Amino acid sequence: MSILVIAEHDNSSLKQATLNVVAAAKAIGGDIDVLVAGENCGAVAEAAAKAEGVNKVLVADNAAYGHFLGENLGELVAEVGKGYSHILAAAGTTGKDFMPRVAALLDVAQVSDIIRVESEDTFVRPIYAGNAIATVKASDSIKVITVRPTGFDPVAAEGGSAAVEQLDVVKDAGISAFVSEQKAESDRPDLASAGVVISGGRGMQNGDNFKMLEQVADLLGAAVGASRAAVDAGFVPNDMQVGQTGKIVAPQLYVAVGISGAIQHLAGMSDSKVIVAINKDEEAPIFQVADYGLVADLFEAVPQLEEELKKVL
Amino acid sequence: MKVLVAVKRVIDYNVKVRVKPDNTGVDLANVKMAMNPFCEIAVEEAVRLKEKGVASEIVVVSIGPKAAQEQIRTALALGADRGIHVETDEEVQSLEAAKLLKSVVEKEEPKLVILGKQSIDSDNNQTGQMLAALTGMAQGTFASEVVVDGEKVNVTREVDGGLMTVSLNLPAVVTTDLRLNEPRYASLPNIMKAKKKPLESVSPADLGVDVAPRLSTLKVEAPAARQAGVKVADVAELVDKLKNEAKVI
Incomplete structure (x- = not known):
């Protein structure tokens, strides 16, 4: 088995949620590659290479991925991910946005927001806002999965030394564009x-x-x-x-x-x-x-x- | 421009969810059902676009058993013009729902498709994005503002830690988040009028889609129940317990 984890980051630093997702990948078992897609995101790739348990870091560095638009990331991840048995991303607003596109382009089901791994094809996830807990089995050849970060203890951020490989794949769907963003102004946490x-x-x-x-x-x-x-x-x-x-x-x-x-x-x-x-x-x-x-x-x-x-x- | 809105029949959000004793699922027998809250927001947004003169026609579609026509009628009472019911008693999962909606989109050719970001039963948060990918459309997910501007739509999205605005070519898919609007209630005259609005029924086979599920649910369990804790006498005791017993402050 080979697992592709899509890194969550802001082009300058790796988000901790990525380490939780790598932990979920370890629970599935197999070689773990991390895809860092962004713009001028070299520092993120270096950080991902140090994470415990990572085999290889793939970097897609292009303006098309700078704002993590779902249309472009969806095409990229479907292209890069088709050789893997599992594709995993954190169930934050970025992963929730592009991962269903990946699943649809690969014509496979997605398992959303898992909190536990039972086996390579069986996963546990909350439904009805956590009022019930379902164990689901995926039958497709590629499993597309989003991971609830709080369900898995993160792997160590340091200690690994994965190879970093640049990808020359540019997917720009050309149908969407970033306009602006407004970070929450409050000093209080999200x-x-x-x-x-x-x-x-x-x-x-x-x-x-x-x-x-x-x-x-x-x-x-x-x-x-x-x-x-x-x-x-x-x-x-x-x-x-x-x-x-x-x-x-x-x-x-x-x-x-x-x-x-x-x-x-x-x-x-x-x-x-x-x-x-x-x-x-x-x-x-x-x-x-x-x-x-x-x-x-x-x-x-x-x-x-x-x-x-x-x-x- | 034509707007297509997809709505789902789900358990009413005020109903206590009970897992069946045999762990095969959630007990839906004799339980109050309603339109998914995020779908209500989708209908409301379409109606507001029509009131502003941006939308010319609102078509509402729902996939599900015969009873899902109740939710279509609700949408018609809120201001949609006509309904399409994709009738099936099978469990339809996100990818298959997206394929059914793709078929409806190809026939209806809407400029904008609005869906709820997720349904409060399966909590998948997939169908809108999958529909967008299958039809090659752009997507504005978790929308808190939708502004149509000529051949484009600007969508402000609720993302982790703030807001992000994207500009999408039309046709496009929008999925709704909570802040987009506050849905209205249907008036009695409009409920009566909705009964006369056109509602077409089709089957998945008519649309050429195999809805056999790809995911099988092995079991459904109730979450571990929380035990009630202790009552404290006053604020000082509370702060002491939080600091020295629970160690969370």
Whole structure:
């Protein structure tokens, strides 16, 4: 078996998710090659060559790949990947964008967002936003797979010494172009990858009260989220929503404030390592999944939490 | 310009998902079904394009059992003009769905195809991209803004850590993310009117597509249940536990 891992990067540095995907490839077994597609991405290729367990690094360095457009990456990866038994990429927004194109061009099914490898053709993945866990078997000759990075411990970033090979394959579909990008301006981490998330629900009463959560978030280096109830009530924008119809998060610490714990919210956060719930209703379902529950009025508890954290941090 | 919207019938997002005791799947018997939330956003975007005078006709297509016509009627009540039902009782996976939609695209020749980024049952996030690849179209996935400008469409995409805007040649495929819009509710008069709008039914065989699945589901299990933890007396105890017991701060 031979496995092609598509590196996730920003043309200057290799994203850690790539190391998680290499770990998934190791679990499948076989030679692991890494494809670095980008523009002026030599440093990324060097970093990938040092990763544990990598056999060879293939570099496709061209302006066509500079912004990771799915149309161009799809054609490139389908061309390079057709000689492999497995093609793997991280299930971030880049991998989710181009990998289904690869699968369609190769006329094979894709297995999305795997969290475990059972064998070379059998994989475990969450469905229904994690409310059920499916074991699926792929019958196609090439397995196209996206990997949920949190499902696999990363391989070591250092220690390998893979050969680096330049590819002379330019695939420019010519039907799409990059216009602009806007990085999230907040100093807070991205909701989906934050180590700590503090979320507010309908109990927050209005959008202004979310400032209380932001102050606590800044102490903890946390992202701020919300339940669908808080979004539907117009307190905060939709991109803050954690839940089945919002973002799926799995931080080390999740603090739910004034959130009752509707099913659709629990589906988005119940894989968190430690869950804290602050709610004045002791019957709230959120307490059934919380490691630490505090039955209290959030308007008293959250300012106290801020003060207590200042003492210990 | 003509806009094609694909919608999927799925379990209602408010329903608690229960795994069948024999681990063959999720229990859908007597469960409330609805239009996939991301597909609702796709329909809404098409209707807004029509209200702005950009779209001239909205065709809505759904693949699934007879009952999927309910979701097509919902889309018609929201403002779509006519429906196409690809009727099958088989499980249709993403690649086969994309092939069916490709066949519909070749017949209808829409300038824009809008789909939800994923369905909340299988969570695959594949069909739109696969359709785009099979038809050679550009794709704007996870869209939070769609602006049609002559023979191009600018799509702002929700990507990890921010937003990215791309310019796509038309025809193109757009898949919707949460921020694109807030779907409206259908009014009773529009629900009544939708019953009279045209709805054509075809089979996968009519479209020349073999829908036999490539992936087989060996088992479906409930996730490991979380145990309820402890109640703490006050904030000081909470912070102490987080620091010294859970060691997460």
